[in-house]
Amino acid sequence: xxxxxxxxxxxxxxxxxxxxxxxxxxxxxxxxxxxxxxxxxxxxxxxxxxxxxxxxxxxxxxxxxxxxxxxxxxxxxxxxxxxxxxxxxxxxxxxxx
Numbered sequence: 001x002x003x004x005x006x007x008x009x010x011x012x013x014x015x016x017x018x019x020x021x022x023x024x025x026x027x028x029x030x031x032x033x034x035x036x037x038x039x040x041x042x043x044x045x046x047x048x049x050x051x052x053x054x055x056x057x058x059x060x061x062x063x064x065x066x067x068x069x070x071x072x073x074x075x076x077x078x079x080x081x082x083x084x085x086x087x088x089x090x091x092x093x094x095x096x097x
Contacts (some may be wrong), residue, residue, distance in 0.1 A: 009058070016062045029059045 015021045032038065033052055042048040 013062060018067070029055060043080060
């Protein structure tokens with residue numbers, strides 16, 4: 001059972017990180033959460049909510065990781081642009097003897 005969960009997690013993570021499949025996985029996850037067809041139906045009091053909670057936490061965790069990664073890339077590019085501007089504005093002056 002543990003290997004099934006790990007393999008699903010690895011598959012989900014690899015697909016959501018791939019830009020081609022990202023929106024399909026996000027929309028599929030939201031559909032899974034909203035539609036009444038589940039692995040464990042929601043009318044079973046505790047068991048039905050556990051699978052939805054796990055899937056929702058997986059989606060939120062992966063989306064937040066993607067957001068943080070995107071934000072860090074944006075910060076790196078803005079730093080390099082500032083560095084380029086500073087280098088372009090630097091004037092090298094030789095001392096007069």
